[in-house]
Amino acid sequence: MFDKLTKWVLERAPVNTEELKHLSAEPVPNHLKRWWWCLGGTPAYLFIVQVVTGILLAFYYVPSFDHAYDSVRYITEEVPFGWWLRSVHKWSSIFMIMSVVLHTLRVFFTGAYRAPREFTWMTGTLLLGVTLMLGFTGYSLVFEQLSYWGATVAGNMAQAVPVVGELMARMLIGGEKIANNTLTRFYVLHAGVLPVAMVVLIFLHIVLIRVHGVSQFEFRDEKGTGKTFPFYPDHFYTELIMGVSLTILLTCFAIIFPAELGERANPLVTPAHIKPEWYFFFTFRWLKITGLTFAIISTGFFFFLMFIWPFIDALIRKFKPKSEISVWIGAFAFIGILILTIWEAVAEH
Amino acid sequence: MSEEEHCKIKPEEVTRRDFLKTATMWTAASSLGLALLGSLKFPKPALFPDIPKTFKIGKASDFPVGTEKVFKEKSVVVQSHRDGLCAISLICTHLGCIVKAERKKFDCPCHGTKFDDEGRVVYGPAPKPLEWLKISQLPDGKLEVNIAKSVPLGTKFLFS
Ligand code: HEM
Numbered sequence: 001m002f003d004k005l006t007k008w009v010l011e012r013a014p015v016n017t018e019e020l021k022h023l024s025a026e027p028v029p030n031h032l033k034r035w036w037w038c039l040g041g042t043p044a045y046l047f048i049v050q051v052v053t054g055i056l057l058a059f060y061y062v063p064s065f066d067h068a069y070d071s072v073r074y075i076t077e078e079v080p081f082g083w084w085l086r087s088v089h090k091w092s093s094i095f096m097i098m099s100v101v102l103h104t105l106r107v108f109f110t111g112a113y114r115a116p117r118e119f120t121w122m123t124g125t126l127l128l129g130v131t132l133m134l135g136f137t138g139y140s141l142v143f144e145q146l147s148y149w150g151a152t153v154a155g156n157m158a159q160a161v162p163v164v165g166e167l168m169a170r171m172l173i174g175g176e177k178i179a180n181n182t183l184t185r186f187y188v189l190h191a192g193v194l195p196v197a198m199v200v201l202i203f204l205h206i207v208l209i210r211v212h213g214v215s216q217f218e219f220r221d222e223k224g225t226g227k228t229f230p231f232y233p234d235h236f237y238t239e240l241i242m243g244v245s246l247t248i249l250l251t252c253f254a255i256i257f258p259a260e261l262g263e264r265a266n267p268l269v270t271p272a273h274i275k276p277e278w279y280f281f282f283t284f285r286w287l288k289i290t291g292l293t294f295a296i297i298s299t300g301f302f303f304f305l306m307f308i309w310p311f312i313d314a315l316i317r318k319f320k321p322k323s324e325i326s327v328w329i330g331a332f333a334f335i336g337i338l339i340l341t342i343w344e345a346v347a348e349h
Numbered sequence: 350m351s352e353e354e355h356c357k358i359k360p361e362e363v364t365r366r367d368f369l370k371t372a373t374m375w376t377a378a379s380s381l382g383l384a385l386l387g388s389l390k391f392p393k394p395a396l397f398p399d400i401p402k403t404f405k406i407g408k409a410s411d412f413p414v415g416t417e418k419v420f421k422e423k424s425v426v427v428q429s430h431r432d433g434l435c436a437i438s439l440i441c442t443h444l445g446c447i448v449k450a451e452r453k454k455f456d457c458p459c460h461g462t463k464f465d466d467e468g469r470v471v472y473g474p475a476p477k478p479l480e481w482l483k484i485s486q487l488p489d490g491k492l493e494v495n496i497a498k499s500v501p502l503g504t505k506f507l508f509s
């Protein structure tokens with residue numbers, strides 16, 4: 001019965017199963033057995049969670065100045081399992097950002113961005129940017145006080161960018177002030193443009209990884225063995241275990257710390273205690289301790305440097321072969337961001 | 350000069366096929382470019398010019414020396430001093446949060462800029478002092494504040 005069905009389907013959709021098996025069993029180096037090397041799959045899995053929960057949330061969410069907040073309250077308080085879906089979406093976004101950051105660190109400190117993998121790194125930094133933007137636009141959609149003032153600050157930051165700022169801010173906000181236009185724009189970005197960009201970038205990222213293979217890396221206890229194992233089923237199952245554990249973890253967090261709903265957005269009063277989500281603490285603190293234009297230009301420059309780092313690293317190594325100065329620069333930058341983040345987290349103001 | 354010499358492009362160098370190929374490519378590329386430009390204009394919002402820029406604050410006699418009134422809807426505070434009236438915007442010049450008007454100072458909750466009683470930056474990242482707004486008297490004696498017109502810091506409105 002089943003064989004007949006398979007045969008019938010294969011006649012109509014002639015897939016070469018042998019080829020498929022061969023393709024998916026690509027040997028990957030042994031160090032991929034280490035959990036630290038599975039971090040790339042984590043955000044990919046979490047993104048799928050975001051798409052599913054996000055589509056469900058979109059059934060009830062209304063992106064308008066007057067109804068956004070109430071629709072989120074409706075989801076949280078009245079729709080069956082609404083609070084749970086919202087909480088999973090929220091926690092999954094947090095985990096996603098954490099895993100993207102950890103994955104970036106792993107790639108950076110193992111030098112896996114070096115030739116010929118520059119494009120893989122560049123698509124990766126774009127993915128980091130898209131993830132952060134998804135977090136920001138999603139947070140703004142809730143339209144509570146912190147969403148509103150976060151969006152106001154971000155809009156004015158865009159405006160402070162030299163030359164193109166005015167246009168950028170107006171495009172983002174959809175006018176001079178945060179209003180109806182802003183929410184629909186953020187919604188289009190959050191649930192349309194950015195997820196599509198994410199899918200395209202993930203696709204490119206994975207094609208590039210597949211073409212170059214995972215970077216070779218030898219651990220002391222594996223020296224010279226050159227051991228490999230097949231991607232499917234071995235590595236696939238490793239990722240599956242990560243996925244299952246994450247699902248359990250997400251549900252636990254969603255139940256123990258459900259997503260809350262703050263005060264409704266009020267354009268006339270900025271609340272006394274204002275903080276963004278933790279992943280923007282570093283920019284927030286940077287804005288406090290440096291002048292406006294400098295803060296914006298330096299942040300932009302930082303991401304630009306990060307984007308083209310493989311080429312800068314190559315340039316350094318051209319003049320000083322074998323130099324590992326990149327590791328020190330990376331450590332310096334990361335510790336800097338960490339200090340700004342912790343500073344903001346513990347500071348009252 | 351024969352016609353052959355006059356023509357720069359020799360007929361055998363560009364075939365009809367090549368010409369059509371190039372022409373199609375350029376037509377497609379330029380129409381795509383124009384379409385893109387057009388669709389970029391679409392999300393660029395029009396400005397709404399009819400948002401009122403001025404609002405009435407009452408008569409001069411409503412402001413005996415020493416009064417301070419916050420117009421929350423407009424994010425403006427109006428103070429009456431011995432030498433005249435002033436209207437100070439409560440919108441932080443850093444990134445647009447609403448500052449809190451306290452006794453003799455203004456504090457911004459967002460990145461912690463502190464302004465003195467006249468709106469000068471005492472501490473924090475704001476690049477400019479708080480804006481002073483133009484006050485004028487209407488023919489009927491009422492006063493109005495124009496939130497789109499700023500005046501130099503310290504300019505007081507003297508009423509007769
Ligand atoms: C196709 C993908 C997605 C769709 C359709 C979607 C849709 C939505 C919707 C409708 C909301 C508003 C309802 C609510 O606040 O609970 C929302 C909120 C949010 N989204 Fe998404 N989303 C997607 C992907 C993502 C991704 C990838 C991230 C982050 C990495 C993310 C982060 C957030 C955050 C932080 C919130 C606010 C959560 C809260 O406080 O409740 N979303 N999303």
Ligand code: FES
Nearest residue numbers: 441443444457460
């Ligand atoms: S908005 Fe007032 S200090 Fe940043």
